[in-house]
Amino acid sequence: MNVQESFDKFIKDSKRVLKVSRKPDRIEYRELAKISAIGVVIIGGFGYIIVCLGYLIGI
Template sequence: MNVQERVNKFVKDSKRVLKVSRKPDGQEYRELAKVTSIGVVIIGVIGFVIMLLGALIGL
């Protein structure tokens, strides 16, 4: 597959993705923000616990 064919395939695939995608409504956006926030908090807590254990052990 040469470069021109790859570019054409990429453009075709990109058009298809943009055609089926849509803007999320308000409720979907709030749910996504909530899930993302919970994930950030969980990762932060895990990092804090690791740092706390490292400080207690003396690393």
């Protein structure tokens, strides 16, 4: 498969994805925002704990 065929396949697949996708409604958007915020808080909490442990150990 050459570059032109790969590019054409990518364009075709991209058009298909855009055709079946839709804009989320307000409820879906809020749920996604809540889940994302919870994930950020959890990962940030783990990072904070690791930094505190490193500080206590003396790294």
